[in-house]
Amino acid sequence: MSCRGGRVNIGEIAKRAGVSRSTVSYALSGKRAVSAATRRRILQVIDDVGYRPNASARALAEGRTRAIGLVIPPAGRRLTPIQLGFVADVVAAAGRRELDVLLSPSGGEHDRSFERMVRGRRVDGVILMEVRLRDARAARLRESGVPFVAIGHTADAATGYWVDLDYQGLVASCVRHLADLGHREIALINRPRELLDSGYGPARRALDGFEAAAAARSLSATASCCPDEAAAGETFIEDLLAARPGVTGLVTINEAALPGIERALRRLGRAVPRHISVTGVVGRHWAEEFHPPLTAADVPITDMAERAVELLAERLAEPGTPPRNVLLAPPISLRSSTAPPP
Amino acid sequence: MSCRGGRVNIGEIAKRAGVSRSTVSYALSGKRAVSAATRRRILQVIDDVGYRPNASARALAEGRTRAIGLVIPPAGRRLTPIQLGFVADVVAAAGRRELDVLLSPSGGEHDRSFERMVRGRRVDGVILMEVRLRDARAARLRESGVPFVAIGHTADAATGYWVDLDYQGLVASCVRHLADLGHREIALINRPRELLDSGYGPARRALDGFEAAAAARSLSATASCCPDEAAAGETFIEDLLAARPGVTGLVTINEAALPGIERALRRLGRAVPRHISVTGVVGRHWAEEFHPPLTAADVPITDMAERAVELLAERLAEPGTPPRNVLLAPPISLRSSTAPPP
DNA sequence: TTGTAGGCGTTATCAC
DNA sequence: GTGATAACGCCTACAA
Numbered sequence: 001m002s003c004r005g006g007r008v009n010i011g012e013i014a015k016r017a018g019v020s021r022s023t024v025s026y027a028l029s030g031k032r033a034v035s036a037a038t039r040r041r042i043l044q045v046i047d048d049v050g051y052r053p054n055a056s057a058r059a060l061a062e063g064r065t066r067a068i069g070l071v072i073p074p075a076g077r078r079l080t081p082i083q084l085g086f087v088a089d090v091v092a093a094a095g096r097r098e099l100d101v102l103l104s105p106s107g108g109e110h111d112r113s114f115e116r117m118v119r120g121r122r123v124d125g126v127i128l129m130e131v132r133l134r135d136a137r138a139a140r141l142r143e144s145g146v147p148f149v150a151i152g153h154t155a156d157a158a159t160g161y162w163v164d165l166d167y168q169g170l171v172a173s174c175v176r177h178l179a180d181l182g183h184r185e186i187a188l189i190n191r192p193r194e195l196l197d198s199g200y201g202p203a204r205r206a207l208d209g210f211e212a213a214a215a216a217r218s219l220s221a222t223a224s225c226c227p228d229e230a231a232a233g234e235t236f237i238e239d240l241l242a243a244r245p246g247v248t249g250l251v252t253i254n255e256a257a258l259p260g261i262e263r264a265l266r267r268l269g270r271a272v273p274r275h276i277s278v279t280g281v282v283g284r285h286w287a288e289e290f291h292p293p294l295t296a297a298d299v300p301i302t303d304m305a306e307r308a309v310e311l312l313a314e315r316l317a318e319p320g321t322p323p324r325n326v327l328l329a330p331p332i333s334l335r336s337s338t339a340p341p342p
Numbered sequence: 343m344s345c346r347g348g349r350v351n352i353g354e355i356a357k358r359a360g361v362s363r364s365t366v367s368y369a370l371s372g373k374r375a376v377s378a379a380t381r382r383r384i385l386q387v388i389d390d391v392g393y394r395p396n397a398s399a400r401a402l403a404e405g406r407t408r409a410i411g412l413v414i415p416p417a418g419r420r421l422t423p424i425q426l427g428f429v430a431d432v433v434a435a436a437g438r439r440e441l442d443v444l445l446s447p448s449g450g451e452h453d454r455s456f457e458r459m460v461r462g463r464r465v466d467g468v469i470l471m472e473v474r475l476r477d478a479r480a481a482r483l484r485e486s487g488v489p490f491v492a493i494g495h496t497a498d499a500a501t502g503y504w505v506d507l508d509y510q511g512l513v514a515s516c517v518r519h520l521a522d523l524g525h526r527e528i529a530l531i532n533r534p535r536e537l538l539d540s541g542y543g544p545a546r547r548a549l550d551g552f553e554a555a556a557a558a559r560s561l562s563a564t565a566s567c568c569p570d571e572a573a574a575g576e577t578f579i580e581d582l583l584a585a586r587p588g589v590t591g592l593v594t595i596n597e598a599a600l601p602g603i604e605r606a607l608r609r610l611g612r613a614v615p616r617h618i619s620v621t622g623v624v625g626r627h628w629a630e631e632f633h634p635p636l637t638a639a640d641v642p643i644t645d646m647a648e649r650a651v652e653l654l655a656e657r658l659a660e661p662g663t664p665p666r667n668v669l670l671a672p673p674i675s676l677r678s679s680t681a682p683p684p
Numbered sequence: 685t686t687g688t689a690g691g692c693g694t695t696a697t698c699a700c
Numbered sequence: 701g702t703g704a705t706a707a708c709g710c711c712t713a714c715a716a
Contacts, residue, residue: 009709020687025711032712035685052461056401057709060692065398067444067464072430084426088414091445095455100464102409103433103443113437119394122409122442230631259601259631289572289601351693362703367695374696377701399693402708 008051016049017042028053067100068312069123071114071137073130080228080256082283082299083129086151089305090127097313106137118144125312127151131162133199147319149312151304152201159323161315163308166329167202167281168209170297171251173332174279175213175221177295178249182340183277186214186249187240188223189233189257196225206253206281222247226257233260241268248276248341255282258290273339279332293335300330350393358391359384370395409442410654411465413456413479415472422570422598424625424641425471428493431647432469439655448479460486467654469493473504475541489661491654493646494543501665503657505650508671509544509623510551512639513593515674516621517555517563519637520591524682525619528556528591529582530565531575531599538567548595548623564589568599575602583610590618590683597624600632615681621674635677642672 014021019038026032027042034042045051059065070090073083091101102123106114117123118141128137131152138160141148150162171188178186188210190196196203207223214221222244226236236257240247252261261278270276272292284298307326315321356363361380368374369384376384387393401407412432415425433443444465448456459465460483470479473494480502483490492504513530520528530552532538538545549565556563564586568578578599582589594603603620612618614634626640649668657663 010711011709021710022688022712023686026686029711033685038685050461052457053711054402054709055458055462055464056398056407057692058711059398060396060402060694061709061711063692070445072433081426084429087426087429087445088447091414091447091455095447098454098458100455100458101445103412103429103445105430105433105437112440113433113442115394116397116440116442119392120397122397263633291605352695353693363694364696364704365702368702371695375701380701395695396693399708400695402692402710403694403696405695405708 008049010051010053013042013045013049013051017045064124064316065122066098067102067123068094068309069102069104069117069126071104071106071117071126071128073105080283081285082255082301085283086129086301086305089302090309093306093309097309099309099313111137114140118146125149125316127308127312131201133201133204147312147315149308149315151308153325155199157325160325161311161323162325163304163311164325164327165202165281165299165304166327167253168205168212169329170281170332171206171209171253172213174251174281174297175210175219176217177279177332177338178251178277179213179217179219181249181277181338183219183249184341185220185244185246186251187221187244187247189236189250189252189254189261189280190223190225191254192227193225202253210251220246226254228254228256230257230260230263233257234264235260237261237264237268241270249338250276250278250280252278252280253282254280255286258282258286258294262290273337275342277338277341279338284333287333287335290337292337295332295335295338297330297332300328303328303330350391351396352393355384355387355391355393359387406466406658407464408440409444409465410436410651411444411446411459411468413446413448413459413468413470415447422625424597424643427625428471428643428647431644432651435648435651439651441651441655456482460488467491467658469650469654473543475543475546489654489657491650491657493650495667497541499667502667503653503665504667505646505653506667506669507544507623507641507646508669509595510547510554511671512623512674513548513551513595514555515639516593516623517552517561518559519621519674519680520593520619521555521559521561523591523619523680525561525591526683527562527586527588528593529563529586529589531578531592531594531596531603531622532565532567533596534569535567544595552593562588568596570596570598572599572602572605575599576606577602579603579606579610583612591680592618592620592622594620594622594624596622597628600624600628600636604632615679617684619680619683621680626675629675629677632679634679636679637674637677638679639672639674642670645670645672 010021010024014024024042027034027039094101104113104117125147128148128150131150133155135154138154153162153164191203210223226232272278279295281297287294287296352363352366356366366384369376369381436443446455446459467489470490470492473492473496475497477496480496495504495506533545552565568574614620621637623639629636629638653666
């Protein structure tokens, strides 16, 4: 294809190929038969001048943009590596389906871009990250009639499209794993309190799963929240072990606190897994960086991104179909951070 | 504004307000005087039905999309937290200017989305992350005539718009800082070798700055590359100190290796900064998470994002102006990881 | 197999 | 101050 990316439009191609504009259009879309000869000629010209249909014009005519929106938490709140990897994976998955991705931070009061996307029909559908049990953005999308897939589910789970991780089941599995090893006193290191209080699903359900499983096995269990930071993880462990020195098993869904947890345990002379076992649900990368590598359920972000895009694409293709959703429960990868208590 | 986000277009608003479509348009854009009364009436209707101009139609008519593209490194290569924070910051900065952001991974062979963006006129301009000294994507944009701002500069620095960090100067400052403290034997921990070899500017210029400054102060200096991973940082330190036990000063621009560096130093019994000093150029977060907090130049991602969007917006507004660029040199934040050598 | 023509929703140029 | 009306570039009946 040549250099001049100038102002070539379909009419120009038609003229050069000696056909009508519709023929060019059909040669490209394949929605009507075009003789092999003309098609070849047209494609040749297109390749020569480096033509590509104008996306805006196409969107206007077709009534769809071939783009999806990805609503991310606002920039202020630092994104966790998991969330950020997810963004990249969504873009990749969408790209495979010839969909472009428009990013919109939201949740703060900069919902301007959110509104632009939604009302301005800039996108055909939306993937909504980090959904709360009751979520204003989800409500907004619903009332605007914009198809969307939520990452995490809302309170009315049955009525929408979503992809989520089975935090409840996974955390319960972790608890049972510890119980099976003989642990009697365990603790949950949850995400920050604000998240839990605002009805953030994973935090909520992790807590539920933890408490239920601990009760079922009659373990002595404490659950508390911890800010998403290494430093916070450090003081968390100090405080925890000061208050409850008998704890021998830790379950965490707070990956960002992990480095601090590791540091504190080492400093306090608690070897993992000899003195204390650690497990939970965290990004694979974090599990592997922990010392010793963490026995944990790895958050399958690439899967989640792929499924979310798939669901959305499906929903766009077949608007009528009943809601579908996906609850992922990745296996717990056995590494070396758990063992029987001392 | 009301709920029905349906198919309202400007004609519908015009009808309800009892005016022509153009009047509605002008009431919104302000490009023509509209009497206070009609304007009020129109805005009232718009607010009632929740109308927003269709972005595609507007783009087609105006000849610009009010969207910019952000070209990120492909998903495969894990994005560093700095890069990821940058994405969020760009989106925020663009949002402030009523610009939407389209994401496109590139560099791998998924250049389809890149081409879609560029040739399909989906965006008015592009921000190109992580530019190489000689960069195919930059060349492509240039020949397509798409305005862009590069993060990092290409070999022909003078001819383009870019925003970059003065790695050369910053690393040199770090070296001089160590020299001033009395260090005589230092080492540079650079980004991965592939990046250096492929002409990745920061790696290249960090090396240059390091060698020049070390030579100027007649320090004994080694520079090597290290993969972007904690584990790699760990073995890096082991190898380095085995080979050159006399090293007392470390300069790094590899933030991802930092946790490993910290672990290795601790395990080898080298206290920071008593036995060994550490400094460099890394994301603020990483500097603060290091123990003890790192004396280092903090990569000013928010600034860089803001300036990049600003430059691009300017370039879009005034196509004729000569290239502008910004070389940021943030101060080195004094924390507590450097001291005179033992 | 191919061409003609109308429409998608805006903005912008004329008139009045 | 305001209203018609022609682009913008593409898609897609409807004809031929």
